[in-house]
Amino acid sequence: MLSRVAENIYWLARYIERAEGTARLLSVNSNLLLDLPRSTKLGWTEIIAITGNADLFDELYSNHDESSVLSFICGDQRYPGSIIRSLAAARENLRTTRDVIPREIWEEINQLYLSVRDQVESGITPRKRDAFLTRVIRSCQTVNGLIEGTLSYTQARTFLMLGRQLERADMITRIIDVRSGNLLPRSPGELTPFENIQWMSVLKSLSGYQMYRQHVRLRIRGPDVLSFLLQDRQFPRAVGTCLERFANALLTLPRHDRVLNEVETCRQHLAAADIPLLASEPERLHAFVDDIQLDFIELHDALAATYFASVHESPADNSQSQTA
Template identity: 60%
Template sequence: MLSRVAENLYWMARYIERAEDTARLISVTSHLMLDLPRRQPLGWSAMIDITGGTEAFAALYDERNDRNVVQFLCADRRNPGSILSALAEARENLRTTRDVVPREVWEEVNQLYMGVGAQAESGLGPGRRDVFLKQVTRGCQALTGLIEGTLSHGMPRTFMTLGRQLERADMTTRIIDVRSGNLLPRHPDDILPFEHLQWMSVLKSLTAYQMYRQHVRLRVRATDVLTFLLQDAQLPRAVSRSLKDVARSLRALPRHDRALAAATLVHADVAEADVKAMVRSPEVLHEFIDTLQVGLGHLHDAIARTYFPTPWEALSEPEAAARQA
């Protein structure tokens, strides 16, 4: 299998997962804003921080209001992290490698991109926003289900799984970091009256609320929610579960030693995390998430260096030195 094909499939899956997670996050935030009084600190501004678009947003917009944030995250092609940009990149990555996947997968990606683009052009006001986000979420789910149900278990499927699960772990850590920062008390007596509702929104952002109620069977509390989202071995969107899926996929590939070692290190950090210390201090949580993000970056780099080498990286060291000379 050509490294170019593997890389395109890997990134296609990452972009689809990114679009779905962003749509879920915006949808839950929209509904949460209706339940909270205006004085609550949780608002649209946090959405920009979660997606890492602070600098790009500041260059394009003057104010972090709901209209600007939704446009930036959903339909602004100038934002490489927007839903429309992610779907465009997914479509382009698959367009050049569509001969290795069932034709229905390409048709679904193309239809999803065209449909979402048409919705975005019609406007994303409060009345149309929910329809747009549901279309994105259901379209991405349908595509993932189509891949799972039609694509043979081989290298193309393996690289798609790697991309999807690594992106899922990354988005989960981002949501936990920004969404939890203002929920955890800065002082022992600093308890927000809407804390229960906001922790529920964290779970719902990851479609994890019902599974939390079934498996944890406790009221929604900070320690239990963080433990569930970080360390649960069965929840599909838990960081631990995603990293286990990454490791399993890597074992199916040749030359996996470096990447698998990186995945094992990140998973160990998650499994050994002191959740109670994080709940006591937002700074501890933020520092842990930063470390985790660095680890996920190293994991991606290990995968890229092993399976998606540039022409120079594909050469042996003596050959590369000779060519550079």
């Protein structure tokens, strides 16, 4: 397979997963809105900080309310990590590789992009928030289902798997990082009763609440949730599972030693994590997430140097890996 085609397919998967993960990131607050008393005020700008784009947001928006955050993350063309920009980039990468990807996948991604573009143009208001986020998440899952059901087990599928699993692991850590933000009031009398609810919202945003109850069989506790989402090797949206699937796909490619070493380094960092301490101290959790995301950057760089080194131009902003 040509390195340019491999890279475009890899980024196609990353952008689809990024759009879904970004919608899930916003859904953390949506779930909290349903579970918390109306008197509890949620923060929204902390989600901007978690994406690492607070400076750009401050440059573009004067208000830090929910509507501004939704506009920025969902539909702002000036923000490279917005849902609309991610889908546009996925669509462009797929357009250049349509000869190796089944037509059904192109049709679904194209329809999703056009639908989201129309909704963005009409405005993503708080009232339309949940329906919009659900639409993006389910459509991205539909794309992944079509990939599983229609694409042969070739190198094209391998690079799709690599892109999906690496981006999914990165977005999972960002959703976990919501827990380290000041989403809830910080006075002890207000925060303590809702800590477990906040962990529950993280699970719900990853569609992991039911699987957590089946596997862990304990009430919602920060350390147990964090261990489940970071280290579990059975739940599809756990970082440990993503890295295992990434490694398994990598083994089917030649010259994989350097990249596989980076995967093992990341696995070791996850295994050595002091989960109870991270769950109890948001600042330490945030620092740990930053370190893991740096591991992901090094993993991507090793992959790119091994398989994409001959590619010097990018048709769809492929160089913009979302980093903290």
